[in-house]
Every structure is written in C-alpha cells, then in structure tokens.
C-alpha cells in the first residue's frame with residue numbers, strides 16, 4: 110500500500126517536478142501543511158489547492174511556450190475561485206471566459222479586460238455588451254448568427270468589436286466523446302469551408318474588427334498529434350485568407366492538454382511548443398493558448414470522511430461524505446481520480462473498496478480501488494487531481510451545500526470559499542402567496558365540490 114500510494118503521489122506530481130503532495134510521518138501533507146490539521150478547522154468535504162503546484166505549472170508551461178512567443182489565458186471554467194484566478198493573474202496569466210459570470214469573476218480577480226478572451230458557443234447580447242463596455246481583448250465567434258449579434262451590439266454601443274472566428278477543423282482529439290469539440294459533428298466552431306466568406310463579411314462590417322482565428326479541439330488530450338493536425342489546418346487557412354488580402358494578426362490555439370489521473374505520463378509541454386512552432390510559429394501572428402486543467406488539475410484534492418463501511422456479499426463499500434454533487438467527473442465521464450488515505454497505514458493489508466457518495470443516484474460512485482488499508486468510519490481520504498472541473502462543476506443536488514475551498518501556501522492555509530450554508534441555499538426561494546395562505550376562499554370551495 111505504501112508503495113502504491115507513493116506511486117500515486119508521484120503520478121500526481123506530474124510534469125511539474127514539484128513535491129506538493131507527500132506523506133511525511135505517514136500523514137498526507139500538501140506543501141508543508143498536514144491535511145489532517147486542515148480537517149480540524151474545516152468540515153469535510155472540502156477542496157484544497159497547492160499554490161506552489163499552480164505556480165510551478167504556470168511557470169513550466171509559460172516557460173516552454175516562451176520561445177514560440179505564445180501567451181497563456183487560463184480557462185476560468187476549470188477553477189474560477191477568485192484566489193486561484195488572482196494567483197494566476199499575478200503570475201501574468203490572461204483569462205479565457207465563457208460567460209458573463211466568468212467575466213465578472215476575472216474582473217473581480219483584477220485581471221485587465223485587455224487580457225481576457227470571451228469564448229463559448231452561446232453568448233447573450235447583454236454579456237456581449239458588458240464585454241465590449243469593459244474593453245475585452247477578443248470575442249471568439251462560433252456562428253454567423255453570433256457574428257451578426259456582436260456587430261449589432263457593437264454598433265449600438267458605438268464601438269468596434271475585436272472578433273476572432275473559431276474554426277471547426279474536423280479533427281478528432283481522441284478524448285472522451287463528451288469533451289471532444291473539434292469534429293464536424295460537434296456543436297462548436299464554424300465549418301472550415303465557411304470561414305473565408307465569414308471572415309470577408311466581418312472585414313466589410315465597420316463595427317467589427319476581425320483579428321484572427323481560434324480553435325479548440327477538446328479537453329484531456331494526452332496524445333498531442335491531433336494538435337498538429339488542427340494547427341496545420343489553421344496555418345492553411347491563414348495562408349488562404351491572406352492570399353485574399355485579408356489581415357490576420359492573432360491565433361488562439363485553445364486549451365485541452367491532459368493530465369494523468371493514473372500512473373501515466375503527462376504530455377510533454379516542450380513537445381507541445383514544438384508542434385506550435387512547426388505549424389503556426391512562422392506566421393507572424395500573436396499566439397495564445399487557453400489551458401485550464403493542466404494548470405490547476407494536479408494542484409487540488411477533495412478531502413472527504415468515511416461515513417460507513419457497508420459489507421455485502423460481493424464487496425466492501427466505503428460510503429464517504431463527498432458525493433457526485435461535489436465532484437461530478439466520475440459520474441459524468443467515468444473518470445477515476447486517485448485516492449489517498451490521509452494517514453498512511455503501513456501495517457494495513459491490501460483491501461479492495463468501492464468508494465461511493467451519499468447522493469441518491471447509482472452513478473454516485475468514485476470507483477473501485479485496490480490496495481487500500483482497512484478503512485473505518487471516521488477515516489479521511491483525499492481524491493487527487495481534483496483542482497480542475499471539481500469545485501467549478503459542483504451543484505447543490507440533494508440539497509447538499511457547496512463544499513468549502515482551501516488554499517495552501519507553504520506552511521499556511523486559508524479558506525478561500527466558505528462552505529455554503531443551508532440558509533443561503535433556501536434564501537433565494539419563496540413560497541407563493543396562495544401556499545402561504547392556508548384558508549381557502551369561498552370561490553375555491555365552490556370549485557372543490
């Protein structure tokens with residue numbers, strides 16, 4: 110078990126080369142903080158992130174991309190906590206957003222609008238207006254109807270909207286079907302062959318400033334070759350558009366670099382940079398990438414407590430106090446996050462447990478794990494690689510309050526989102542006045558008989 114857990118910890122370190130999650134004196138530590146110490150101050154379940162892991166990942170990626178001149182816009186959807194955004198912004202990161210809400214998050218984290226890109230397939234006019242009013246760097250447009258809407262809104266505001274057209278390159282990212290976005294049957298992007306006519310149309314519109322192209326083929330991409338295929342297609346398009354006298358100065362290359370949730374290796378970001386250089390590097394365009402998961406995924410854990418051990422004929426199930434509402438990925442994509450006991454029991458025999466949450470759905474199962482020590486009610490576990498698409502996808506299903514989030518930096522930790530109270534959950538709801546008045550009127554009685 111000890112070896113297995115250490116291998117998992119090694120896997121979790123990924124390419125960052127840092128050691129933010131380690132066992133010391135048999136207790137799991139995140140940086141220099143014993144996770145069990147946080148549990149005494151913060152009720153489970155809660156998310157916990159390592160500042161150092163985020164910093165190291167950002168510096169590793171931006172360092173690898175520096176020679177090709179590509180800048181980084183963090184995909185806020187992966188983890189929109191203001192402290193996490195602030196940490197990344199402080200390192201120089203821009204932001205990629207997909208809603209008015211994410212725009213407000215980025216602005217609240219003091220990211221300048223000039224470093225924010227607005228992606229996404231469905232934007233409301235009110236969201237477009239707000240983005241233009243604050244001076245957004247770029248709006249990535251995904252259809253002709255959206256281009257018209259951006260033009261209308263910009264015209265009404267008397268501004269010129271900087272737009273990039275998101276290309277659907279019809280490339281298979283070879284990832285989970287639910288997070289593949291670059292094939293022609295996916296709802297995302299503008300078909301490759303429609304780009305020249307639409308880019309020409311944007312050029313002709315005085316309220317639009319077409320600045321370039323964008324592409325994003327999917328998420329959790331472990332084999333980098335689809336990037337080469339997609340970026341090569343973009344390079345072809347740039348040549349074609351330029352041959353028609355159209356100006357292209359920016360390319361947004363999307364996000365999607367995957368992380369190993371098991372023992373596998375993380376994609377080599379140096380190789381990713383090489384692909385960028387060899388495909389679009391010589392085009393004299395401003396380059397941007399929009400990673401989310403790679404920057405924050407390995408930096409986070411979800412800490413939970415075992416409520417009950419349920420023994421049935423064919424298995425042992427540990428029922429924990431975190432559920433699919435807290436971490437949706439196992440139920441939604443069949444994802445398996447590594448699990449680490451907070452206290453490492455070197456004497457413990459290897460046990461196989463199914464780990465399940467309390468939510469009333471059969472899909473609320475984190476997975477079946479081997480090589481765990483004997484678990485008892487009250488033991489604590491941490492699910493690894495939970496820094497991306499964990500808290501940001503959480504819901505209050507089953508009237509379960511949103512888990513707290515904690516940030517660690519060296520030997521200190523701080524709650525960066527308090528646990529939502531049930532009062533706050535109920536405060537938005539009102540009973541109708543006819544429910545509140547229990548005395549039926551004469552008219553109601555007449556209807557009743």
Ligand code: LLP
Nearest residue numbers: 184228325328329364365399400401402498
């Ligand atoms: N840019 C765009 C336009 C995107 O749609 C996405 C992710 C990203 C960048 C960032 O992708 P990343 O580098 O994080 O892979 N909930 C799923 C992932 C959904 C990704 C959606 N778009 C999951 O938990 O696996």
